[in-house]
Amino acid sequence: MSDIRDEVRKKYAKAIRDAGASCCGGKGNCCDPITSGNYDPRELTELLDGMETASFGCGNPTALAGIREGEVVLDLGSGAGLDVFLAALKVGPSGQVYGLDMTDEMLLEAETNRQKAALENVTFLKGVMEAIPLPDESVDLIISNCVVNLSPNKDQVLREAFRVLRPGGRIALSDIVLLRPLPPAVKASVAAWTGCIAGALEAGEFRSKAEAAGFSSVDLSITKTYVFTAEESARLFPDLGPQERILADGAAASALVTATKERPET
């Protein structure tokens, strides 16, 4: 697992290159049970037309994060930028949204999309969420969509999130969580890790890691459960045998994790 970050980078560089080419007759991610159908079509105004097909999330954090006008928002692992743009429309011109990603191909696509949508209150940053390139206490809200599970060092990601949040700031992370432990072969599968399953935490683990990083009021709610067809499993876990794929089925769900960085008592 030592080269896992490189494997993740390669996977998502390819994913964005291939977005628009289809595996099931439509466009982009239409055939993927995790990434498709996360957005209400009414949210995807003309400005954001077509961007859902280059979305690799497992939820819709901006719909659930209670974003307010004028806030500074950071999206960890922003990909092609859809959640950044949805947040930018909510914070308005007096707010600011940063998208952080480590993959050049994703950053290029995101910046092209930003220019198309003519959103001036958006900045994409290159870097890793284990060392966020922003100052202490500079952000009101951190969102993320199916990215924390990809990190081999989630404690560090949560500590960094806590560091850059202002007192009173909050996180709203859509991510995959495990409903039961995965068999060792699935845990060890690189494809299952880069496919957002093998690195996922169990709900209780996510909660205790967030608390250990300093967060309060940690809440985790399941937003979507998955039962994969044999065909979907074969596509998601190409390096697993049929028996291991059956064991992986039903173990993963999408969740929204929210928490706050409390203001110190005065």
Ligand SMILES: C[S@@+](CC[C@H](N)C(=O)[O-])C[C@H]1O[C@@H](n2cnc3c(N)ncnc32)[C@H](O)[C@@H]1O
């Ligand atoms: C599953 S995709 C999700 C992209 C985006 N959030 C979305 O909803 O479409 C994961 C993204 O996270 C980025 N990523 C993975 N690990 C990262 C890390 N440690 N630091 C920064 N970005 C990372 C990848 O480059 C990729 O763009």
